[in-house]
Amino acid sequence: MPQPQAPEPKTASSPARKGWLRRTGEWCAEHAVVVIMLWLAALAGLQVLHHSYAGEYSDDFSLPGTQSQHGLDVLKAHEPLAGGYSSQIVLSDHDRPLTAVSGQLSAAVAALQRLPDVLAAQDPLTVPSAPSVGPLSDDGRTAYITVRFSVPPSTLGGDYLQGVDSAVAPLRAAGVQVDYGGGLGELAQPEPNDRLSEIVGFSVAIVVLLIGFGSVAAAVLPLITALFCVICGLALLGLLASAFVFATVSPTLATMIGLGVGIDYALFLVTRHRQNLMNGDDPIRAAGKATAVSGHAVLLSGCTVIIALSGLWVSGIGFIGTLGLAAAVTVVTAVAGAITLVPAFLGLAGRHIDRLRVRTPIAEADGEPGGESGGESGGESGGEARGSWHRYAQRVERRPWWYLISGVVVLAVLAIPLFSIQLGHIDDGADPESFTDRRAFDTMSAAFGPGSNGPLTLVVDQSAVPQADRPALAAQAQHGLADVPDAAAITPLTPTSDGDVLIATAYSVAAPQDERTTELTNRLADDILPAAVSGSAARTYVTGATAAQVDFLDIVSRRLPLIIAVVVGLAFLVILAVFRGLLVAIKAAVLNVLSIAASYGVVVAVFQWGWGGPALGVSGTVPIESYVPMMMFAIVFGLSMDYEIFLLSRIHEAWLRTGDPKASVAHALEITARVITCAALIMVSVFAAFVISDEIVVKMLGLGLAASVLIDATVVRLLLVPAVMTLLDRRAWWTPRWLDRVLPHLEAEGHDMAGEGEGTGLGRGAGDGPGAPAQPSRL
Structure with a gap:
């Protein structure tokens, strides 16, 4: 396999026009009141339309041909x-x-x-x-x-x-x-009420954000924008329900996914914006740059989640396909809120975003690998970074095989119950005794x-x-x-x-x-x-x-492998197109499948084996609802790409600047670990809060998604990914020339185009070897 050549030293970019994402972010920040009022008007209008024209949710579905x-x-x-x-x-x-x-x-x-x-x-x-x-x-x-x-x-x-x-x-x-x-x-049955779950999830999210970043405004802002987006998304879903048949669990599923990704996406932008402020940018400019850089990652991550959810239509069952559509609605509103409403709130807060604090505010440490880090969690100027995450990354670098084997063993142990999984339909005997x-x-x-x-x-x-x-x-x-x-x-x-x-x-x-x-x-x-x-x-x-439930189970069992293949294949192509690294894309697909298998094992142990099921309000043991693994795979695979893209984009960015693959891994882990950890804890708390629901399927999805995110953000993202990237070294970014020519050019994070030296790309000359860093596409 040809070895990728190291990039040439970074050169300053020439001034160029700003990309549309940056212009959008700056305009929303500068006209904050107008944008917020437009969102409020849209929310009110959607609520009126929902009250007048919303359809009913129903579990009525047919299985033609059975x-x-x-x-x-x-x-x-x-x-x-x-x-x-x-x-x-x-x-x-x-x-x-x-x-x-x-x-x-x-x-x-x-x-x-x-x-x-x-x-x-x-x-x-x-x-x-x-x-x-x-x-x-x-x-x-x-x-x-x-x-x-x-x-x-x-x-x-x-x-x-x-x-x-x-x-x-x-x-x-x-x-x-x-x-x-x-x-x-x-x-x-009583109408499902997810308000308590939402309150619990929000409360934990506030605590995590306050501890993680210290700023009250920075902690509250992602929650407010996520709430805006979810309410709008649920109203849109209700209107769609007047034309399509959506299952009764659809609003709960959409709420879970909408809150999770909405908080995550807003958190990514707020973190980058606050670092821009610490680096000396004015609020308008800082919001625009955050939208141009992290907003592009949000767009790509959101599209990846939607692609994964769209893969559910491969099942050929409208009931399952519409569940994916329901979840995708709130993902769309979360993305829209991240690139418009978040910059507006950031512009409205101005430089006062960290005025109310519980401790010294922290943003994301950025800078050259091994050099000076920005923010208040930075490293030594001109020397090796002193952050604990950087030291951890260096330990992984010294013993990558030990960390890789340990992570694989953990995932393998958690996945053991998967081999005894029994798919089926949960009958009324598992419902609470208060139900008729x-x-x-x-x-x-x-x-x-x-x-x-x-x-x-x-x-x-x-x-x-x-x-x-x-x-x-x-x-x-x-x-x-x-x-x-x-x-x-x-x-x-x-x-x-x-x-x-x-x-x-x-x-x-x-x-x-x-x-x-x-x-x-x-x-x-x-x-x-x-x-x-x-x-x-x-x-x-x-x-x-x-008999219809058994036919449904047979169809799901036959088509689950096809759905897995389609979703994994699409995600593989996205990663390959973004990072131009064949082994990076293979690594992402394999590790995500392993982490999902581990989360399946957790669900089987709790619900089918009864390990902790009674504590969750489940009477006895129950089979795994036939469509839950399919839903979990599509949702988790899409969500895990958030962290994958967020971490890999920083590794790739450092690789483009320095050509040092191992130092790039340590640098990326240092500056993203806090954000990934906080984002994961928030998503875990949001999903886990839904285990208090009376519906067993909602409990399953809540626990399964929470376990998936926790495993993905800890064992995979902070252990296996650094170990594998260290072992792959320069080979991680290798792509055959013929494949590089046919792939579309996407990018994980946008770059500033105003000549400020942010994210400068490197051109590929005629003498560059296969897989050498290519000139990033510009917004």
Whole structure:
């Protein structure tokens, strides 16, 4: 491999026009009041539009092409009353059999049948059933009304529950315990309130910023701008929800990501601005230069996060793709706020940004590697820097293999639980006991077995079978459904009103989220049902909510590797285009994958193994929600690029100035470690605060994202990256000439163009070797 040549000594740049980012930053700082008023007007306008036109969030989604969807379509075509979306209303009375309230029960069923979007409601006292199948328990004290809707009940809106409550009011008045399961239970859940999580995250962020930088204004400013951006982003998301179907978890996810990146991006600009002030720039000029330099990194990082989130559309599932879109909305507003609202606040604060302080303010130490550092955390003038981070970097430089192996071992140990991961769908049994769907789940499990909460509808389409052969086919199919492993009970096959379809219901011996239920569903769909009708023209399906969840899991499992490949590939190309180093790009992709694997291991240990799950409010152990790893990968991979670009840009900048790769690593680590550490602690606190949510999926995402950022900013960014960059030496910046010619020229951080000697680039002459530092593109 050709060795990259060291760059020539730095030369002064000639005066040139300012880039658009610097002009934007200076204009916003100079017209601070106008910019802030425009943001306030936009916020108010978006809130008005949101109040008037915002759509509803819903977990309604379809899986076209799956066998469960085909089965549902067959039912709708041949037996509309059986082809809707079912939900259970669970009744229990500890003092007497429910036959004592048969009148009230009949009245409740009749009232339910009159509700809009209800196809049918089944009276449990009038339906003959085999033992252990329901809908009436053996002691007669527990029963469930099966209500079938023309649309998913979870999409009907909170007001719809008033009609359901009115219908079952006579039963409650008679002393019967009434709870809602399935879609009605989801509809009855309290609206998610993330305010406490936001307050906790903000409080920790203020403490971290005050301790890290000492200035009250510098600590509060990133939080204010992040809050502005998140509120605007959520309003935009609500408007988009009027045109697209977004999952109910979308606003929470958007809030988590928006707060995290919003604080980070603002922090990067504020840190650079304060250093510019310490170096003698006036506030307008300092804000403009900060926007030109760090603002460019923010743009690139934001685009990388959005690219990673866009990779979720590769799943082919709209539900997952729109989750990525929801998160991307607040990333866009965070970037917009960073390059406009942050400079405005900086201009408004002027030189008074550090007037209120809790200790001596600190910005980012900058200067030549091994030379004089700026700011109050600088090093010795003309000598080796004295900062603790610089000394740490030198220790890494002396023993890079030791640090590399230690970091890899830590990641490997944390990733061990990943090898036993069980993807699935978390059922209602994991919800808080205060939720009606949890009470309904427990009551059904006690009276009818855990599988009663996730019945499987078996469909045999015999429309292509001659009439004379149908009785024999029904007998053959019924015989094939005898003694099915892991099936607690399977009802007899019954024909639809037109006789073209046979229907039965299967109940698992385990809860819907249990792996045995997933295996039973796949076994019935792939083996048992097709074998039961072999030799005929009949087609078979397994449908229902549980079967749809299993199909969803199968799709996610198949496409997760593709999403990982796409996201990693795109991020690899971004790093390669920015830093022109093939090995740097490979290193970034590999280390990010390792850190995400470690965070997966943490999530599996807590939720699936139960290590600390009860302390987080999780009842028992639960599988990993099928789409959580996919979401975590896209989000974390995008967010980790923030720190990757921030650190590598400083290493690259020092390499361009000096041509000393090892000293460049130490210098970059010294001047970025404090900012990366504070930014990571803030993001960790924001994400971790969401583990107090009542929703298990939100807990998973909050813990997973917090663990990912913590691992990435400590083990990877402050240990593995310096070790690997030291070992790669000059080879890190090597790129084949042919690849360098075809790659677009991007840049991690912008450069001042006013002839002030900031970030001068070096041209590549005809005699330069492959991978020698190239002339950076200019803003």
